[in-house]
Amino acid sequence: MQTLLLWMFYISTFYAFIPALVSRIFGFRVFRRGKSDQEYALTFDDGPDPVYTPQLLDLLKRFDAKATFFVVGLNAEKHPELLKRMHDEGHLIGIHNYVHKSNWLMRPVTVRRQIAQTESVIRRVTGEGTTFYRPPWGIVNFFDISKNNGRRIVLWSSMFGDWKASIGAKQLAERMLKKLRGGEVMLLHDCGTTLGADAEAPQNMLIALEKLLRVAQERQLRSVRVDTLFCRQSGYHSTVSCLSSTDWMKRTMVFGWLQYERLFHALFRLRPVSKDNTIFYYRRRIYHGPNINMENGRLLEKGDPIIELHFDNKMLFQLGSSAKSLVHLAIQLIRVVKRQLPDLTQRVVHDSGMKGVKAIYAVSMIHRGPEKLGFQVRELPQGLFKHVSTVYLKLLFRIIHPSGSEQLNEKKEVMIPKLIVMPIDTLFDRFQPGDSHRADQAFDPTDQRDVVHTLNSEMIEEGDPMYASIRASQTADTESSS
Template identity: 95%
Template sequence: MQTLLLWMFYISTFYAFIPALVSRIFGFRVFRRGKSDQEYALTFDDGPDPVYTPQLLDLLKRFDAKATFFVVGMNAEKHPELLKRMHDEGHLIGIHNYVHKSNWLMRPVTVRRQITQTESVIRRVTGEGTTFYRPPWGIVNFFDISKNNGRRIVLWSSMFGDWKASIGAKQLAERMLKKLRGGEVMLLHDCGTTLGADAEAPQNMLIALEKLLRVAQKQQLRSVRVDTLFCRQSGNQSTVSSLSSTDWIKRTMVFGWLQYERLFHALFRLRPVSKDNTIFYYRRRIYHGPNINMENGRWLEKGDPIIELHFDNKMLFQLGTTAKSLVHLAIQLIRVVKRQLPDLTQRVVHDSGMKGVKAIYAVSMIHRGPEKLGFQIQELPQGLFKHVATVYLKLLFRIIHPSGSEQLSEKKEVMVPKLIVMPIDTLFERFQPGDSHRSDQVFEPIDQRNVVHTLNSEMTEEGEPMHTSIRASQTSDTGSSS
């Protein structure tokens, strides 16, 4: 049962939760808001509707306002004359799937089919395709943001609940006017036949929209298509405010990610190696990955008990923000890991639940660093897990490392996760305090000059020494279960 819950958590996390988090909160690979002082975007979902869409087009024409329509393919196929009119009157047409169904509930191939089918309808009627896409309810899945295939995913910066008739035109207009400003991407609906909507709700939207357009006209604000707003750059934002905004977003991203990590630790009962400033969390698991030849003829095989390590991303973020360079970061990381491996050894020795474990195991972005501590490095087998872990780690690296985006761009060919494994008796020999058989070199102080030389050599050979010890095993267990 725990294994089933674990896999359900992983699947929902990577297919749904993380993509929703990074797109809706952090704007990763989506367009949510433009940079303009005098232009904003009106966007309409779920149509075209034979009753309300013609009225909406008439209203927009009166005020010379341009808008973006994210059409449901099935509705567009039923009303090609409305689709043609949108195009002829200069509005942008985007895709809202062929049927109004959440991407969380469909396989990637089904989502692609929905998009392709809707674009075919648009192209057949207007003679032009489209690259703009808004998933129903703004819900993206893992494949939407990992492989957009040239699509530009458009969300919004403000929505008003206009799909409910109970709000009323007056209250709806008040909500809309509060958000009337340059750069805003407003979400509205010209059809009330989708799940959760009221059929007569668009009538209130039309009344409220007319009031908004009048006020916008007085304030010299202009409604433009999303593609127009997408290309605008505001010249009124100072460099200082831009940097402050970036810093705030970065801190928000880190906070959200660490909250998610706390939830994961609580759900699956991961234990810290040290009470204060731990670099490791651990738990006992049953190994279900490929057989691994560890050393001296010893094999890690399917069914063997292991200790699964998870690196603490809060400490990694703290190390990243204080490091003067990647080499400096690597030196700090080596010191912390080396200092806490004896603590892990003591935990294993005194924890009766860890008896019989054959190895310690993790998935990491470390390349050669762990080998100096007794770990062995193994390639991850090709497959879905390797792809998911790679995308996850790259995203995490962008968040926790100050120059993560730049490093990923420059060294993307070596930013791949690998298995790191250490036989349990090697851990005891090297790191158990008071063990006369351990290597004394393990506990010698680190010579920074030697470390720098080693890391620089590795940087030359591989393009990246030791980016950071980013935990990936929480993305999946490569088949591990308990």
């Protein structure tokens, strides 16, 4: 009997206690706090709840705050309309097991089944999966942190005991305000039906949260999703930070891809358009394709000198890691390109090696929207080049976008590379340095809506489960630009 107890002690120590200790104290394999001066993350566990979650969503919407909901799969299955609303309003949805049961009390295979079952519910309702996971009570076991299968385990930097009604709204608000600072990950609950919680406790949380959001607004602090806080660094999404949110295989692929890009740039002497955070590189070369009728009757012929553009894969990965959908990625990409086309124009004007070029030229799978900048979109001619370009760009898209594989599998007929070309005269007319009025006209909010409409109509039907994601991205992006 004594030996059995000793073995039980050893097993529980290595299976449960040590993993919990190293994750809580040292943050091993978990995310607990972000690095930001002006952004913090509100996270809500145990929901959705039919009484309190709608009130919470109304409150967040009123203050234009984004949050992360770690949902219990069983509750989400009972209230899919609340799950859909979370997603449609731009919040992040994470997994909190299918039932609220400690991972210490379940075998590894059972935990994996709980996670998969919950993600299945999320994907069925929203059209998207999730990589973010918070175990009930923040308790991890050995297998949670040793083999997380690409999932990011999220704990917290502050919790307030809001599951107990006896604390009261006033005291709860005081506790929360003491922790209100940039980088904080706050743990709250929008459901009081789990073991140890009081059913009416979320009402106090809502009262305290309203006060916190008001004070945060006065201090110019912004509530963001956990994934935003996780990747944020100096206004840009750090590649290093975002890489750590992916599994080891994807990290290896991205690292290898970026090394290949460096070699490619060196071999073909590509030059950056901008000194900092360039979106593309360029080089002069001779055009070898079929004749292209460009605008105003101009003709691009075989043998004409052109400027060939190559997108920077590091920047694409940064944009793709933060994009909520393909539409969102396309809009971000067009905005960055628009900002840097004047830099390209200036380089062409002052670079004697660029004299005589007839057009700028690129191949891309995200080719809806460049018309607003003056590009023309053309089909690639059938042949080896089109086949190689298709394979290359599809592989790249799988790497740079979190759901790249799913997008490619679902939308094979539209995710094809095309040629985008702009006469050099058009580049000068629209983006000549000093002619800011023309450049500003090249892409405005009306054009953005045109891009979204085109992408929506060509890539997705309104009944498709991804439609809500695109509409949410469109709304969030339009609001941020206004």
